[in-house]
Amino acid sequence: xxRQLSTSxxxxxxxxxxxxxxxxxxxxxxxxxxxxxxxxxxxTFGPKTTVFVGLKNFTDLLADRFFWLAxxxxxxxxxxxxxxxxxxxxGLAMLLNRPKLRGRALFRLIFFSPSLVxxxxxxxxxxxxFHEREGLVNVFLRVVMPHFPREFPWLQRYVMxxxxxxxxxxxxxxxxxxxxAALQGVDRDCLEAADVDGANAWQKFLAVILPAIAxxxxxxxxxxxxxxxxxxxxxxxxxxxxxxxxRGLTVVMYLYQYxxxxxxxxxxxxxxxxxxxxxxxxxxxxxxLSREQ
Amino acid sequence: xxxxxxxxxRLVDWLLYGLLLLCAAVTLIPFLYLxxxxxxxxxxxxxxxxxxxxxxxxxxxxxxxxxxxxxILFTDPSLGFGRAVVNSVFYASLSSVLxxxxxxxxxxxxxxxxxxxxxxLTALVLASLIIPGSLxxxxxxxxxxxxxxxxxxxxxxxxxxxxxxxxxxFRQALLHTVPLDLIEAARIDxxxxxxxxxxxxxxxxxxxxxxxxxxxxxxAWNSFIxxxxxxQTPEKxxxxxxxxQLKGLYGADYGLLMAGTVVSIAPVMGLFLLLxxxxxxxxxxxxxxx
Numbered sequence: 124x125x126r127q128l129s130t131s132x133x134x135x136x137x138x139x140x141x142x143x144x145x146x147x148x149x150x151x152x153x154x155x156x157x158x159x160x161x162x163x164x165x166x167t168f169g170p171k172t173t174v175f176v177g178l179k180n181f182t183d184l185l186a187d188r189f190f191w192l193a194x195x196x197x198x199x200x201x202x203x204x205x206x207x208x209x210x211x212x213x214g215l216a217m218l219l220n221r222p223k224l225r226g227r228a229l230f231r232l233i234f235f236s237p238s239l240v241x242x243x244x245x246x247x248x249x250x251x252x253f254h255e256r257e258g259l260v261n262v263f264l265r266v267v268m269p270h271f272p273r274e275f276p277w278l279q280r281y282v283m284x285x286x287x288x289x290x291x292x293x294x295x296x297x298x299x300x301x302x303x304a305a306l307q308g309v310d311r312d313c314l315e316a317a318d319v320d321g322a323n324a325w326q327k328f329l330a331v332i333l334p335a336i337a338x339x340x341x342x343x344x345x346x347x348x349x350x351x352x353x354x355x356x357x358x359x360x361x362x363x364x365x366x367x368x369x370r371g372l373t374v375v376m377y378l379y380q381y382x383x384x385x386x387x388x389x390x391x392x393x394x395x396x397x398x399x400x401x402x403x404x405x406x407x408x409x410x411x412l413s414r415e416q
Numbered sequence: 417x418x419x420x421x422x423x424x425x426r427l428v429d430w431l432l433y434g435l436l437l438l439c440a441a442v443t444l445i446p447f448l449y450l451x452x453x454x455x456x457x458x459x460x461x462x463x464x465x466x467x468x469x470x471x472x473x474x475x476x477x478x479x480x481x482x483x484x485x486x487x488i489l490f491t492d493p494s495l496g497f498g499r500a501v502v503n504s505v506f507y508a509s510l511s512s513v514l515x516x517x518x519x520x521x522x523x524x525x526x527x528x529x530x531x532x533x534x535x536x537l538t539a540l541v542l543a544s545l546i547i548p549g550s551l552x553x554x555x556x557x558x559x560x561x562x563x564x565x566x567x568x569x570x571x572x573x574x575x576x577x578x579x580x581x582x583x584x585x586f587r588q589a590l591l592h593t594v595p596l597d598l599i600e601a602a603r604i605d606x607x608x609x610x611x612x613x614x615x616x617x618x619x620x621x622x623x624x625x626x627x628x629x630x631x632x633x634x635x636a637w638n639s640f641i642x643x644x645x646x647x648q649t650p651e652k653x654x655x656x657x658x659x660x661q662l663k664g665l666y667g668a669d670y671g672l673l674m675a676g677t678v679v680s681i682a683p684v685m686g687l688f689l690l691l692x693x694x695x696x697x698x699x700x701x702x703x704x705x706x
Contacts, residue, residue: 128530137529144522147578155555170561241638388554395551
């Protein structure tokens with residue numbers, strides 16, 4: 124037994140401390156988790172009436188073109204946001220990690236500030252920023268590119284780029300914090316040795332920094348992937364639903380629509396399990412890859 | 417040679433500093449745009465990007481600005497925004513305090529006590545971290561319905577106050593920072609278990625406590641899907657849900673919508689500025705070392 128653990132306590136003590144957690148955890152986490160397996164094999168009409176349908180939900184799901192559209196949208200969004208935001212976050216962290224930088228704490232605070240805004244409120248802000256004629260984004264683009272069209276229907280036609288831009292604004296600074304912490308852990312001696320050997324900045328970055336921060340990079344990639352694959356609020360608020368031609372339909376939004384607008388919690392659970400298996404698969408994959416390193 | 421080297425070095429430094437400033441501007445301008453949009457009248461709304469130009473002080477048309485949107489938000493009974501602010505404060509405060517207490521107590525039990533279920537519970541807590549929240553939406557809605565807790569704050573708060581993530585975080589923090597000798601010395605001095613927890617253990621993890629309180633407060637304040645599913649009466653809606661309703665009803669009244677957004681994000685921003693040191697320390701200590 125671990126010597127760090129107390130044995131001189133009254134027998135009841137640990138149970139009293141753990142009881143509230145265990146009680147609520149079992150009721151609202153373990154039980155619903157088990158129940159979701161049952162639900163996934165039922166069809167429901169609201170929370171009351173249920174009918175057993177076996178694996179029909181899953182076979183329906185495989186043939187459901189809206190589900191596949193949602194999957195496609197979600198994956199396009201997730202891959203694009205992760206591919207863009209991880210390098211951007213690392214770049215920002217590198218800029219902030221330069222020695223003798225003035226105002227580092229203030230910059231860090233500024234870059235982190237969008238993460239304080241709830242995703243619903245981010246959607247509210249970008250609803251106006253993406254206004255097709257007078258929104259900030261279009262006015263800015265017209266200034267930078269004189270030939271940019273007078274009207275650019277972001278939320279009518281270019282839904283995915285709009286979602287990605289909003290996400291980048293919101294979450295680059297958050298991921299930057301992880302990279303900043305990792306960069307501060309990079310071995311100074313190694314960097315100095317590279318300097319002595321005459322390595323330039325790019326070589327130092329590839330040979331010393333990148334390998335040293337690989338575990339944190341893996342963690343950030345996984346975390347952002349898991350987050351963006353569960354995208355819901357941003358398009359739901361920004362587009363008032365799935366958007367024109369379902370261009371903003373995501374898997375969790377489809378789950379929400381089926382479970383809480385149509386009222387079929389069974390089909391919603393089948394969608395939930397399909398997504399959960401994908402997410403768990405990614406987590407396991409990331410664990411295996413990081414162990415190999 | 418050495419002179420040109422430092423000269424290029426300085427140029428590079430300035431360029432990178434400029435890049436940093438540009439990034440900071442890109443980050444801050446949406447906030448500026450939001451605040452400006454919230455105080456412009458309907459007549460001046462699209463006439464300028466930020467504040468309307470005019471002959472007034474600083475070249476701004478001050479008469480084109482107004483606090484009317486805020487006034488409407490709080491006085492129009494059909495909007496009920498004041499009510500939503502109160503709901504959000506209540507919901508976020510209560511759930512963050514309960515969540516933090518529950519997580520700290522659970523983490524303490526797992527970190528410092530030898531008891532039969534310890535290993536099993538620790539494994540369970542770790543395993544549950546992999547479960548995505550969206551999977552539980554449908555079954556927990558059904559459960560809340562069966563408990564008769566739909567459309568109640570209990571149904572909204574109770575399911576969220578036992579996060580495995582928090583228990584794990586506190587377990588890790590307590591494992592290494594609080595020596596067992598200290599707890600045992602307190603016991604010999606006749607300090608009861610409960611008192612020992614509140615007067616000795618909790619103060620020792622104060623930064624972590626502050627960070628976790630803030631994280632959970634912001635999580636509840638910003639959460640949308642849970643209150644959207646559980647609550648039905650508009651009088652009970654927190655800000656995130658109320659503003660979504662507002663957007664549905666007054667989608668084109670941007671001044672009003674932006675004023676509502678300002679009201680919704682300002683409290684969290686203020687709270688964060690007050691507590692930011694604790695927060696960033698706590699955030700990275702838990703995540704990167706673990």
